[in-house]
Amino acid sequence: MTTLDVTNLIMKRIGERWTYRLLSALSDGELRFAELLRALAPVKAKVLSETLFRLESDGFVRRRIVDARPPQVKYQLTQLGRDMVGLMNSIARWASAHGDLVLSLANQASRELTP
Template identity: 35%
Template sequence: MEDSLRPGDAFDPNCPTRLVLDRIGDKWSVLVVLSLLDGPRRFTELRHTIGGVTPKVLTQTLRVMERDGLLTREVFAEVPPRVEYALTPLGRSLRAPIEAVTAWAEANVGAVVAARARHDERASPAAATG
């Protein structure tokens, strides 16, 4: 079997699976996928929908995702030129896992924030001397 078609091993430090996990574990990539689930969008629409992402970071994210085969970039010969981004079938295959992780994050954000606050309170210098 050709190496590119062989299943990966995320626990092997030399396996490219880790590169894929980095990509799909990146918050900006996750938000781009979620933003494109309903269809193609222009750069400005993506930036507005995602919120808080700088143009530079969004551009870098889109380029890497295109390189990884997760989305396409289509330039329309108009004045001014129009560019749209859309998920590929590979990118769309991330729908279920990303929606599941997003739903978990939204459902548990309160518990995580509370746990952080408790931890920080215990770890603060005032708590240690108190």
């Protein structure tokens, strides 16, 4: 796999609807599934479960089973996940600073293309 392929794969993953919110929620510390579900409302449990599975598979999130009655599952960021949150926060700051200009230019281009 080329560097470009890997970059595209990562950009696709971080661009998914719930990824940034989920990683941001976990940046404050370890959370249980139900806590994440509340923090990310209105995400559906199935979507949250699938997103957590992908992020765990990619190495951004660690799943930990707590020996309790009933058993608990907690999620936390890995170092890779913490690094990604830092990068995503930088992108969010850039979007906040430049978003109005980007939207304005996109709207202008759209008007110019419309007959």
